[in-house]
Amino acid sequence: MIDLNNEVVNRNYFSKMVEDTLKRQPMPYMDAILICANKCGIEPEMVSKLVSPTIKDKLEAEVSELRLLKSGSKLPI
Numbered sequence: 001m002i003d004l005n006n007e008v009v010n011r012n013y014f015s016k017m018v019e020d021t022l023k024r025q026p027m028p029y030m031d032a033i034l035i036c037a038n039k040c041g042i043e044p045e046m047v048s049k050l051v052s053p054t055i056k057d058k059l060e061a062e063v064s065e066l067r068l069l070k071s072g073s074k075l076p077i
Helices: 011-024 029-040 044-049 053-065
Strands: 002-004 007-009
Touching: 011 029, 011 053, 029 044, 029 053
Parallel strands: none
Antiparallel strands: 002 007
16 A cells, blocks of 8 residues: 555555556556556556556466566566
8 A cells, every 4th residue: 555645545446547547548557557657656666566466467468478578487566
């Protein structure tokens, strides 16, 4: 949970924000995550605490499909 000017951003809020962003405009998960982090004023390094396990799995599958991750490797988030 991160407190931004008296607005609490927790895992559920941030994950919903990412999913809503993807519904409005299809894009890669990483782009949606970074857009949401920027809107919330959160540094990309802090995002790993806010991304739900479901989104992490989808992101990992997307990265694997694009072959940006070596086989058997895990994302650092």
